[in-house]
Amino acid sequence: MIREIDSGQVTDLVEKLCIETNVYLPEDVREAIRKAREAEDWEIAAGILDRISENYELAEQRHMPICQDTGMACVFLEIGQDVHVTGGSLEEAVNEGVRRGYERGYLRKSVVADPVRRGNTGDNTPAMIYYDIVPGDIFRVTVAPKGFGSENMSAIRMFKPSAGLDGIRDFILETVENAGPNPCPPMIVGVGIGGTFDKAALLAKKALLRPVGSSNPDPFYADLEREMLGKINELGIGPQGFGGRTTALGLQIETMPTHIAGMPCAINISCHVTRHGSGEI
Amino acid sequence: MERKITLPLTAELAGSLRAGDRVLLTGTVYTSRDAGHKRMCEALARGESLPFDPKDAVIYYVGPAPAPPGAIIGSAGPTTSGRMDAYAPTLMRAGVRGMIGKGARLPEVAQAMQEYGAVYFGAIGGAGALLAECIRECELIAYEDLGAEALRRLYVEDMPLTVIMDCHGGDLYKQGREEWLKEHGTAR
Numbered sequence: 001m002i003r004e005i006d007s008g009q010v011t012d013l014v015e016k017l018c019i020e021t022n023v024y025l026p027e028d029v030r031e032a033i034r035k036a037r038e039a040e041d042w043e044i045a046a047g048i049l050d051r052i053s054e055n056y057e058l059a060e061q062r063h064m065p066i067c068q069d070t071g072m073a074c075v076f077l078e079i080g081q082d083v084h085v086t087g088g089s090l091e092e093a094v095n096e097g098v099r100r101g102y103e104r105g106y107l108r109k110s111v112v113a114d115p116v117r118r119g120n121t122g123d124n125t126p127a128m129i130y131y132d133i134v135p136g137d138i139f140r141v142t143v144a145p146k147g148f149g150s151e152n153m154s155a156i157r158m159f160k161p162s163a164g165l166d167g168i169r170d171f172i173l174e175t176v177e178n179a180g181p182n183p184c185p186p187m188i189v190g191v192g193i194g195g196t197f198d199k200a201a202l203l204a205k206k207a208l209l210r211p212v213g214s215s216n217p218d219p220f221y222a223d224l225e226r227e228m229l230g231k232i233n234e235l236g237i238g239p240q241g242f243g244g245r246t247t248a249l250g251l252q253i254e255t256m257p258t259h260i261a262g263m264p265c266a267i268n269i270s271c272h273v274t275r276h277g278s279g280e281i
Numbered sequence: 282m283e284r285k286i287t288l289p290l291t292a293e294l295a296g297s298l299r300a301g302d303r304v305l306l307t308g309t310v311y312t313s314r315d316a317g318h319k320r321m322c323e324a325l326a327r328g329e330s331l332p333f334d335p336k337d338a339v340i341y342y343v344g345p346a347p348a349p350p351g352a353i354i355g356s357a358g359p360t361t362s363g364r365m366d367a368y369a370p371t372l373m374r375a376g377v378r379g380m381i382g383k384g385a386r387l388p389e390v391a392q393a394m395q396e397y398g399a400v401y402f403g404a405i406g407g408a409g410a411l412l413a414e415c416i417r418e419c420e421l422i423a424y425e426d427l428g429a430e431a432l433r434r435l436y437v438e439d440m441p442l443t444v445i446m447d448c449h450g451g452d453l454y455k456q457g458r459e460e461w462l463k464e465h466g467t468a469r
Contacts, residue, residue, distance in 0.1 A: 044301075044443075047303075048405060051408055051411060051441065052405065052407065052408060054411055055405070055407070055408040055409070055411040056410075058410045058411055058414065059356070059409075059410035062352075062410060063349070064346070064349060064352070064355060064356055064410050064413070065346050065355065065356040065409060065410070066409065066410060067356060067407045067408075067409045068346045068355065068356040068358050069344075069360070069409075070346060106346060106347045106348070106349040107346060107347075108344065108347065108355070108356075109428065109429065110344075118316075120428055122428070147407075149360065149361045149384070149406060152361070180384075180385055180454065181383065181385055181454055182361050182363065182383070184383065184406030234465070234466075235458075236458040236459075236461040236465065237458060238457065238461060240383065240403060240406060240443075241384075241385075241454050241457070241458070242301075242403070242443060242445075242453055242454070242457040243456075243457025243458045243459075243460055244457075244461055245461075245465070271406070271407050272407055273407045
């Protein structure tokens, strides 16, 4: 049986998610901030974490964006292979949702039409859209607005397999160290290992969609996540880079098979305003 | 303890501030980021004046979100200052004495700050809603076509800031981390 979905429903859902994700910080990130505050014994760092909590609470009360960088709209679509979208282009339906969400939600339009020649598109489109075709008739939309203070501090490296786990460990610490105060720490670190050059980067971005504090189902990578989060929080960078324990709130690793000759590793850095929200039609 | 300070940022006031000081800042600041800085520096290069008097002025690196109904401005937290490093020394030479932003600066900026007696304040990156609360007045004064990047005059009251770099060579990013590592042991 083919299930039909009108593209207008997609637009409505994307609009709603763009606004909600920018105004309400997800519960997993709030919980991670609360836990970090309890563990933080450095005065200046504790003060910053308190202000960060006040900020997301105020944003919710005032119904305004948590951060003025309301990001590029990264939109992940999981589309059941038994779903048929009618009533126009799916891509355009998503972009129309972004356009409306950013206009009606008083969100900042931060997209330029050309990477070199610049020029604001005026409506925060185009969205960065990813399509996953899955079995069944599900239609699931996840919106993750991504700010560029942290995006700019991300990195990718094509390792030789001989670099091994130590190569990856060093690369993670080096990338966080290099990011320093720029990505608005405490940060959330998404790591993608394997695949090809492009897939590793996508895995790193998808790692940021996982609830903060959740573990990779493979105990090997779950251990690596705990180990690296611990090491990052010994660097001393601290909230806003002013010194302290809380340099990162979470670190999530996603992996996939790769070529015999390679070990791609991408690190997508995000901030304490890591936003994501999902809905289904 | 937070110290209340009122603008303009005179040489004397700037000289009294030290990296790590927490302040509540009141007064007029000007908003500008990448595209606005480029225009201001081009204007100075042509021998033209800036859209505001730069003497003892403070620039806030921010591109605010649009004002919702009933508000004068939307979320308004700092953007990454490093992107303005290419322009900051030129503006300090023109008289600008304060910068509000977040993130690391180049050694050239630190040098210019010592030469011109300037201060780099940090606002909490990502705290756009909280910082908007301190903004009492907002007026667009130039470069309207740049949208969020247009030049605005803001009047802020008790804006919570931390001195990141002072005009004596002090740098909280270095000192704060060093102090923490001294107490807790080095990581690597």
